[in-house]
Amino acid sequence: MNSPFTLAVCADMQFTEIPLTDRVRRIGEHGARAEIWDWSRPEVDLQEIASTGVPIESMTGYLSGNLTDDDGIDDFLRTAEESAIASRTVGAPRLNIHGTGLDPHGIPVRPVEVVTGEMWARAVRTLTQLVEIAEKHDVVYQLENLNLAVDHPGTPFSRPQDTLALVRTIGSERLRLNLDLYHAQIGDGNLIETCRECLPWIGEIQVADVPGRCEPGTGEIAYRSIARALADAGYTGTVALEALPSTTSEVAVRTFLDTFSNL
Template sequence: MKRREFIKTAMAAGGALTLSTSESKGEQAAKPAGKYHLRYAPRLDFLRDQLTIPQRLETFAAHGFDAIEYNGLMSHPLKEVEEIRKKMDSLGIGMGIFVANPAGWRTAGLVDPKQRDAFLEQLKQAIEYHKVIGNRQATVITGNEIPRAPRGVQRRNVIEGLKRAAELLEKTELTIVIEPLNILVDHPGYFLVHSDEAAEIMAAVNSPHVKILFDIYHQQISEGNLINNIRAYWDYIGYFQVGDVPGRKEPGTGEINWRNVFKAIYDNGYRGILGMEHGLSVPGMEGLLKCFEEYKKADTW
């Protein structure tokens, strides 16, 4: 299928575009797009091999989504990000997270104090990207454990690094969200895994600019008990991401009762963005449309 025909198919399936561009400047618009209770955000790299960035944004908007997220935003020059922002504003699309310390896996993490300066330098760069794209949250990864180092020492290193980060963020509108990840399937050796320890770290840092990214996929694998944990650590959670278990694909492909989870998040008062941090069970536009239909089903209550 030619790209033009591909886009026409996507738009026909999505219906007419009805979003108002005046309702969104960056992430600020808190109102859902109209089709959903919650603000679900497709990943900007969905269909990246088939559509340009403007075409992807148009496709998402045509299907009623008023937000995106994009882990890899900082891989683009700021001039390019300015153009992405202009297109987003023209469509009434806001921005969820991007990763603020993409080198956190090896050289810019929080666990090893030798990496702290590099972490803070990446965060300074992330603040500049935030100013251009207009989002409110950015992901921070802790990095892996230090072998044979006491757990308490590593936790203190993380807390100290986050306190330093909070100082940099005080005069901005950006909040970093620290992501626990599962070590059973995807990230063996990663430091931060469980919600309770993440909440303890948040309490110690004690900053409105430092919160938890509750990735439902990771937390289902690591601990389950999703709704109770979301409620228990609600005050420390700043952002949600979505992915079904097993397989990390769209809702409806695994074991999670998404309607109940989404309703619990909504009923607790969350009106922020939930990122589609997952793959597609079916490739291409067919898979993207299937994904969007699953969100409609899960958002019905």
């Protein structure tokens, strides 16, 4: 496998018939790195995951709260710092965040119909404070775009242009984009140009196909063309599979690795 990118696989969506630590180990056997979601769940043992020796590329960077409400901001920053401390166990370099807290089904705890100018201003102030936490703990937070039509209705700051605007406004290497191309395709499309526009601020790119949220090659997105465009643009960072397997996880992971290798 020869790839210009660092390739990773979300352990919360592949090999789900076995415990999380074993999933991480299985992903490592494929030559990939792993990513995990909520590290605070009882079934997540960060020490055990670290003992596998498989690098963890990213994990959830907050547990509750949001960017815009008084009590939500306090919860967001408090749990973001807890996440930064927890990340030391597995050495995860990047911590994933969203515009608001999501329930276990991906629905915002406090859905937002209209994002006001005041909300934008408060989000900028909150993210500025988040950067201070990132500097203190030597981590990078990454703000992920989400789709509103299928998976995450009511999420503020959800479009790639929204996340880009916030990250670019903050202007810190401690705050980057998690550019999720599955979500971007549902909401906006124009993926190659979106990648090119966002390139200077990308922390990582996540992929799944549309419709169905399965591995590349199962839907409408020309991921091989996107891989070549990213390589031609000089991107050498992380590309992560955050997808459901269309048949088996073995097939899904191999297909993903093949799609982004030997370009």
